[in-house]
Each structure stands twice: as C-alpha cells, then as structure tokens.
Amino acid sequence: FFFSAMKCRMFYFFFESRNRKDDPVVIWLTGGPGCGSELALFYENGPFHIANNLSLLWNDYGWDQASNILFVDQPTGTGFSYTSDQADIRHDETGVSNDLYNFLQEFFKAHPEFIKNDFYITGESYAGHYIPALASRVNQGNKGNQGIHINLKGFAIGNGLTNPAVQFPAYPDFALDNGIISKAEHDDITKSIPVCEQAAKTCQTQGGTSCDNALNICYKIFSSILSIAGDINYYDIRKKCVGDLCYDFSHLETLLNLQKVKSALGVPVNLEFVSCSSAVYDAMIQDWMKNLEVGIPALLEDGIKLLVYAGEKDLICNWLGNSRWVHAMQWSGQKAFGTSPTVKFVVDGVDAGSLNSYGPLSFLKVYDAGHMVPMDQPKAALEMLKRWMGGKLATQ
Template identity: 75%
Template sequence: MACSLPFSKLSLLLLFASLSFSYATSRHPAFPPQSSKAERLIRSFNLFPKEPFNTIQELHHLHTFVPGQIVETNFSFLGASGPPVEDLGHHAGYYSLPHSKAARMFYFFFESRKNKNDPVVIWLTGGPGCGSELALFYENGPFHIINNLSLTWNDYGWDQASNIIFVDQPTGTGFSYSSDKSDIRPDETGVSNDLYDFLQAFFKAHPEFVKNDFYITGESYAGHYIPAIASLINQNNKKKQGIHINLKGFAIGNGLTNSPIQYEVYPEFALQNGLITKKEADDISKLIPDCDKTAKACESRGGKVCEDALDACEAIFDKLLSIVGDLNYYDIRKKCLGPLCYDYSNVEKLLNEEKVKSALGVGKGLKYVSCSRTVYDAMLQDTMKNLEVGIPGLLEDGIRFLAYAGEKDLICNWLGNLRWINAMNWSGQKGFEASPTVKFVVDGAESGTLNSHGPLSFLKVHDAGHMVPMDQPKVALEMLKRWMGGKLMNPTPDN
C-alpha cells in the first residue's frame, strides 16, 4: 500500500497541512573526553546538540502550563501516492505532566495504515536521553528521511500493523522540555510514573483505542524503561486504578536490562566473534570481579556507589574498545568512518526548521535535541540497576515478553541478553532453558533463531546490528506481526 517516492523540498515545507488543535485535560557535570558511553553514543550518531536539553525560562509564546492537559495537533504528510491522506491519522502533541513543576512530554501518534482496530504500540528510544524521532525516521516509523531532507514512505513501518506512539522521554529528551531543571528524572520511578500519566491522558483523549490490545516496545536503554512501565501498568490494572490499559506484552530490542551480567559477557562475545584473542579476553576478564563486587554494592546500597559500579564495569568495555580500535560497536561488520559511525544529523536539521516545528505545535524557542547529555547524566545512578527484577511477575500474570537482538551488535549484544534471561528466576525458567532453538523464517529464508517457552520468547536476528528495524526492516515488521498475533513460533502458512 505504501510507495517509496521521495517528497520534494517544496512538498516538505507543505507536508504539514490542515492543522487543527484539540485539548483534553485530564558526576559528571561535563563529559570526560572519549571516556563516557554517552559521549560515544552522541559522537557515533553525529549528534552535537547546542543545548544539553530543552529548558525554557520564558514561555509567553507557548500554552500556559496546565497539569494533566494534552494539546494535540493533527497533520498530514502529503505525497503523490500511497494511502489517501484522509485515511491516515497523524498526530503530534504535548502532555503537561501533572507530577512536575512545568514539564511537557512530546509525542507522535500514527494511526494504523491498515485497520484502526490493530493494537496500540508505544515505542521508547534509549540513550538515556535520545529522542524517539531517531527510530521514527530511521527505523520503524511511517517515513524515512533522506539526505535532501525529503521523505520516503517506509514499506515496513510498524504502522502497517499497529497504531504507534513515539514518545520523547524522559523530560528533556527530543522536543520534551521544562522550565524547571528539577523535572529531570533520575530513576525509573519518575520515568515510569510520567509515562503512565501520559498513557492515561492519551487514552482519555482517544477513547476509541482503549479496547485495543496494547504493547510496549523499544531498544537499548529502553531495556530499563520498559520493564518499569510495564510493571506499573500491570499493577494499576489489577488495582482497577485509572483507565484500564489492555497490556498484552512488551518487547525489548538489543536492550540494557541486567547491566552487571551484560557487562561481564563482553570479552566472551568479542572472542566468539574473532574480535580479540584468547589472551586478550583473559586479560579483559580480570576486570570482571571488580565490576561484580561494585554492582552488588549498588544493588544493596544504591546512591553514589552505583556510579562507582558503572565506572568499574565500563572499564571492561573501554579496555575492549582500546583493542578493537575503530570498530563500530553497534555493528561489528562495519568500521567507524573517522570518529563517527552513523550520521543521523538530518533529523535535527529537519525538525529544527521553523515551518516544521510550527506545524507540530512546537514553540519557536525550542530546539530539537536528539540526545541529551543532561538526561544521561541525571540517570547515572540508574544504569547499573537490574530492571529484570520486575519481569518475572509480568510473566506469571501471562504478559508476553519478547527479547530480540541483532547478532552483530556489540554494545548490547545478544549473548548478554540471552545470559540474563536464562538466569531470570521465574516458574518457566527451566522450561525456557530447555526450549529448542528453531529457525525464524521470513519469505523462505532463515532470518534468525528463536527460543520460546510460555509467554517468553528470545529472537536472535541474523545480519542486524543494534538497530534491528533499520538493518532488517522486513524481518522486524514480520516479527512484530507474528508476536502480537501469538504466532511467533507457528506462523500461518501465508507468512
């Protein structure tokens, strides 16, 4: 149904049309050179924001802050072909977070290209502090952005099978902002509470979607966010608190969830993939006991010791990088070109055009911040927390969990993810460990390997790095459809 014809530059300036607005109430102070994972992230993506995050002191040109209010804009992407514009519901909006001083959360919402009764999916980008638009325009959104800032339809956008929400979170990420720095969240409690409040307001503003199945998805540091918000939704549903959110499952792609286990597996993964020698692996592994010791102290004591744990475990990764050199640690098949691995800078160019911002309801004083250093630094004590602890309860309640990972990713590799999943204590632990590894076939070709037991599935995706929907878009969409349809292990014949 979708086409791949690029929009012209003129069309881009006209691509947001027929606007209508609806309201519903409802330690590091700076990065040490080359040593911070956040710095590596931002440099790798070629993202150098002028501002660390959006904090606006004068808001006279914006809406007055009313806690719990949604201000949403309807817009249309106009193209020569593809689905009729009137059949596509494209929304962008701000939600004024009620448990904040002045924080507003920005989001995109794209209704399904096929059927509005399709599940509602929310996508959370990691970082922490990277905007959801990175996924929207380069991975699984309805459109891709190309070098002249024009757009093409994405034939494998997840709006082909779902009504999908992309959220800039936590506060300070992307277009989300506040006039008060105290609104920057330091932990998953604050992050999940804000997301839950947003979802309550979203479904209040869009009651026609309340009955739809609901799934939480995301990648990388979202391996922290997702278990936290899934647990909160499930708990409040059982308490019959707020609007019932029809949570059916959650999926984490190349996630960081149980950090200590995932750090400790780096030398093993690198050795298996021929990146280092056995002697080098043994040398790196000498750093594991200190990582393990400080991680346990973080778990029991919290606070500043969690930053010490991050430093101790990060030493493992840093030593590995000192050996592999210019390897792209998001995709070990590739080399970084100079100091950069990917160039996603076009998303900042596009979203900082005033006509685009205006059409999305974004004020002139705001700048799109792709990856926020402020948000990252605020979460330093969160990184080494083990967010796996909330998942067993979800599985016991029948909430489906899909962990998937591109096999060529180093930084959040499949081996580390499978290792913590196998170690997770739940009633189906032994059954999952004993589950057969089967081929995941798409269009007659083996595209990955799959293990499943009960509500838990793990998919290793072939020929993909950290961003699976970017590297293997058809496979990623097929994965989503089968998983939501309960047919991941046994697809229908036409799949």
Template identity: 75%
Template sequence: MTPTFSPILLLSLLLLLLSPLSSPIGIPDASRESQSSAVPNFAKAEAQKLIRGFNLRPKQDINTGPGAAAESPVGGPMLVEKPLRLPVLGDAGNSIQDLGHHAGYYRLPDTKDARMFYFFFESRKNKSSDPVVIWLTGGPGCSSELALFYENGPFHIAKNLSLLWNDFGWDQASNLIYVDQPTGTGFSYSSSENDTRHDETGVSNDLYNFLQGFFKLHPQYAKNDFYITGESYAGHYIPALAARVNQGNKANEGIHINLKGFAMGNGLTDPIIQYKAYPDFALAMKLINQSDYTSIVTELVPSCEQASTICGDDGGDSCANAFQTCNSIFNEILDITGGINYYDIRKQCVGQLCYDFSNMENLLNQQKVRDALGVGDIDFVSCSSTVYEAMLTDWMRNLEIGIPALLEDGIKMLVYAGEYDLICNWLGNFKWVNAMAWSGQKDFVAAPNVSFVVDGAEKGLMKSHGPLTFLKVHDAGHMVPMDQPKAALEMLRRWTQGKLAVTQSKVRIVPL
C-alpha cells in the same frame, strides 16, 4: 536505538546525574573525593561521544522549553494534540489526509513545568483492531524521532529532506506512538530542574500518566491490545513501565490499559550479567584473542561484580561507581579493536562518526515542520547529555527483577537482538533471559532453537516457552528495524498476533 553503549548509544543509547560521593562515615577520603568528581565527568564524556557518533549537534544540553525564566501556564488542557499534515512523497495506498497522523504535548501531573511531546500514527491497515504500540528510544536522553525516521516509523528522510514512505513502518501492523522522554529529551521540556528524572520510578510514573491522558483523548483505542517496545537503554524503561501499567490495572487506577506484552531490542536490562558477557562475545566474534580475554576476565570482571553487588545493596552513589568500574570492561575491548562500530561490528567508525543522523535535526529545524508540529520556537534536543548524566545512578540497576511477576500474570515478553551489536549484544541478553528465575525457566532453557523464517529465508533463531520468546536476528546490529526492516515488521506482526512462537518448518538443534 536500547535502546539502552559506552562511547555509545546504549549503554542506542543511555546514562545518568549523581550527587557528590562522600565517605560512608562522613570522614573525608581523598580517593572517594577524586571518584566523586571523576564519575560525572566520565558520564558527560560518554554522552558527548554518543551524540558525536550520530553526527548530532543539539543546541542545548537539555530542553528547557520556551525559556528557563518563563514557566508554561499550569492551567488549560492536560493534553493538546493536532493533526499532522506533512507532505510525503510516493504512494502509500492512502493519501496523507486519509491517515491519522498526530503530534501533541501532554502536561505531566506532579511536576512543576514538564511537557511530554509525542507522535501518534494510526495504523495504515486496520486501526480499529490493530494493537496500540508505544516505542521508547534509549540513550538515555535520545529522542524517539531517531527510530521514527531511521528505523520503524511511517517514513524516512530523503537527502533533500523530503519524507518518503517506509514500506516496513510498524504502523503497517499497529497504531504507533513515539514519545520523547525522559523530560528534557527531544521536544519534551521543563523549565525546572526538579522535573529531571533520575530513576525508573520517575520515568515510569511519567509514562503511565501520559498513557492515561492519551487514552482519555482517544477512548476508542483503550480496548485495543497494548504493547510496549523500544531499544537500548529502553531495556530499563520498558520493564519498569510494564510493571507500572500492570500495577495500575490491578489497583483499578484510572483507565484500564489492555497490556498484552513488552519487547526489548538490544536492550540493557540486567547489567551485571551483560557486562560479564562482553569478553565472551568479543572472543567468540574474534574481536579479542585468548590472552586479551583472560586478562579482562581475571583483572576487570571481578571488580565489576563487586561494585555491582554494592550497587544492588546500597543504590545511589555506589551505582555511579559501578557504572565507571564496569565500563572499563567495554572500553578495554574498544581499545583493542580500534575504530570498530560498537553498534555493528561489521563496520568501522570514521573518527568518532559511526552514523549520520543529522538530517533528522535539519528536518525538525525547518519552520514549516515546526509549525506543523505545533512546537513554536522550542528547540529540538536530539540527545540530551544532561538527561544522560542524570540517569547515572540508574544505569547499573537490575530491571530483570520485576519481570517474572509479569510473566506469571501472562504478559508476554519478547527479547530480540541483532547478532552483530557489541554494546548490548545478543549473548548478554540471552544469558540474563536464561538465568531469570520464573515458573517456566526450565522449560524455556530446554526449548529447541527454531528458525525465524521470512519469505522462505532464515532471518534469525529463536526459542520460546509460554509468554517468553528470545530472538537472535541475523545480519543486524544494534538497530534491528534499520538493518532488517522487513524481518522486524514481520516479527512485530507475528508476535502481537500470537504467531511468532509457532514452530516453523525448520528446527535447529544448535546453539543460538
């Protein structure tokens, strides 16, 4: 889900709040005042398109918890977790009582009233030795339950709202955590606007604090390898959290987290490069013709580059302007293509409906499920338009900048992308990975393209050098674990076991 969309999810699933824009010398400027009101309105509209495109109907724009007028008590334990006993149909080889399924709330420090909700599923195979994997869904502002129930969680939702075992859930190869974040997303809440996050510093600090609380409650997992994963706008969250964990480890802060790697699926990481790649991908996939391409490249791309450069230099409101300016490239392509599903260009959206994830809301609104989760009367905000808007000035920031230092420390990175996604397409991701300056850059660029083979069939093409691997997944859109569940599970298993980059039977000396 970037994870991580314009009329969208990414850009699976993603966006932001900003303060009013002002003239740099304090003199009123009519055009800037017009932009000041237009940009947040544009962001709000984008968030609503994202929500409607998934057939979701959250009752609130942001989760305020038990009530905006009544803050939760500050005292008590930082983390409250309970065993999860939800009936699941079918035979998973274990009874539900034998499996460690948990749900809980973590009271975030350094906040007025924030509570972070999470699911934790112990490995179905070998919980003592399998890695701990955290999954972050994008939006920004979309609940990780989207991935839990529709992509790589232990179970799926049947039409009658029963739970069915997912044979390819990532708990087959890991101890798996799903977190609702940033605050206000899913079941995570705060009664205070001061706890709403606007940048990766706030997001990564909250997640780092949560992990400290999690491993304090579950010290038996602190020695396991730890991996950060996610999708779409999580292309921002993930490298920020990886850097924060690495920083905490080096400074001997709290519990040492055994970080081994991070993986981003169809993510938004380096917006400047990725926005410029839109017309290249659209032309290659025959979504636009040559004249369309020339028009976009000459008329829209230069202004996006200029606005992005200013954003990189100044931050703040200039990044909100860059978001709207650069999004014109994506929206121009959508105007040309009509009702195409920008998460999977093989499909069409019906009106604004691209996917139907409404059963997630229906399930989580059942009283027996809410009782099992321990959430009481707290609303489930599947995707928060307020959180989306609050992250507006974060959208165009380049998160690639902190990755080389992680690679130099030997922390592995996997960038994977379904080949039919438009919003966070494989080409844009491949371009920023290729352009990233690090000690292994030349060797990575020169590395051959290797077939990713599952059950004797090629499921993708990849290239690797040292700690870096890029994988283009065949026959998949934005949500790879949903479209190619078996291949996605095998990707995770091999990657965490250090076997993904091992050369397989076929080497393809062809372009990705």
C-alpha cells in the same frame, strides 16, 4: 503532539495503523538515555524515512503496517519534551515510569477509541530499563484500578540493557567469539569481571554513589575492548564508527530544526532538537547499573508476554549478554525455557534468526542486524512484531 503536566510538556508522535483501527496500540521507547524517539521514527520503524533533500519517503516496513504506534520523547528533557522546572528531570525508573504512565492515562483520555485495543510496550537499548519499569507500572495501575485500564498484553526489548551485572561480563566472550580480541586479551580482560559483579551487586542494594562506582568499574571491561578494536562501530561490528553516535543522523536534526517544521508540530521556535540529550544522560547516570530484570518474573506469571530480541552484530547490548540474563531469570518456566528447542525464524523463505520460547517468554537472535534491528532488517522486524502480537512467533 503534546501532553502537559504542570510545567512539563511531553512530546509524542501518534500514527494510526495503515491496516485497521483495532490493531494493537504500540508505544516505542528509544534509549540513550536521552535520545529522541524520532531516531526510530525516521531511521527504523516509523512510517517515514528522510530523503537527502529532506523530503519524506514512505517506509514499506513501518510498524504502522500492523499497529497504531506512539513514539514518545522521554524522559523529560529528551527531544522536544521540555520543562521549566528542574524538579521534572528524572534520575531513576520510578520517576520515568510514573511520567509515562501518567502520559498514557492522558493519551487514552484524548483518544478513547483506542482504550479497548491490545497494548504493547516496545523499544531498544537503554529502554531495556524503561520497558520493564513501565510494564510493571501499568500492570500495578491495572491491578489497583487506577485510572483508565490499559489493555497490556506484552512488552518487547530490542538489544536492551536490562541486567548489567550479567551483560557486562558477556563483553569479552562476545568480542572473542567475533574475532575482535585475541584469547590472551580476553583472558586478561576477564580478570576484572568479579570486581564488576560485586560492584553491581552493591549498587543494587545500596544505590546512590555506589552505582556511579559500579558503572566506572564495569565500563572498563567495555572500554578495554574498544581500545583494542579501534574505530569499530560498537552498534554494528561490521562497520566503522563515524561521529558521536557512530551513524550519520544529521538529516534528522536539520529537518526538525526548520522553523516551518517546528511550527507545524506546535513546538516552541526557540526549542532546539538534539538527537541525544547529554543533560538527560547525566541525570540518569546512577540508574545505569540497576537490574531491571527483577520485576519481569511477576509480569510473566501474570501472563504478560515478553519478547527479547537482539541483532547478532551489535557489541554494546549484544545478543550473548541478553541471552544470558533471559536464561538466568528465575520464574516458573525457567527450566522449560532453558530446555526449549531452538527453532528457525524464517521470513519469506529466508532464515532470519533463531528463536527460543516457552509460555509467555521468547528470545530471538536476529541475523545480519546490529543494534537497530528495524533499520538493518526492516522486513524481518515487522514480521517479528506481527507474529509475536498474534501469538505465532514460532510459525513460518
């Protein structure tokens, strides 16, 4: 369960495929920044769900049905990953992606039987930053013949934050389209968009405190909408927000803080599991407004495929903002992707989403799902993964 490097210990769960051992290896990264991968493992696409009595129930739509799946607590300080040296706490995607790359090198050394398998990087939310950074790092390592060659075939971002300068300005339009704000409120909020866009541009070129400034300016667009919307769950606009994370994940913290569970997992008994680490969140604050789309075109040109998917009922990393950055991205297939026909994504005869794709790039809007697509639409999410990895996303 642990990969150790110096004073840093990175915690992970690995589940072999329930199907075939030569199924792809998939790594899942939860966002936050600072939220444990166990949130996905037990509430979304892992092999188990947690019952009210804290027993485990099989998840019929776990992604281990189609892959050998890795859930990693990262960056260091997240979940059960810990360090005794503050120098191991990361503040940017260079540090995060190097740690993950080193982790994967050690993982494949420990499990050489999976080296030849296809490899995919997946995740959601703030992992819209982590995923492109890791994909670039793996591709760079492969091209430079560094260590073990990782058979990277693609990466998938679910309801992610990837290009904030495009995504923040989409908030008022999404909120208006969904009846969260009025036209007058929309027009008032949009007045602050040019300042946000300029601040985001400055962050990209200058970094440092200019990125704190950009986040403060752009976040006002989002907070203005929330002040109008009241107790709306900004991860799923059909629901009310309850608690810090807008969902009740208390069973997870109760289960993972049981001494017998920690003992079974080989976790130090004095290490407390919290779903989301405020220390990691704070450490990554200057990374928020960075544009991680910039490294993606080179990956597409190398034939590494990208799936961007988004549940239509999510506000915070909504489908509209994601669609806009995907369409604005400059690469050799930009025009062809932009004019590609929108096709239905059908699962068991049910219209589950709408899909645009060209070459290695696909964008899928998932119906009746919020921020956590595998939790809200588990069957559609598993089918999406299977078809995408098999190169048949557009087929019914």
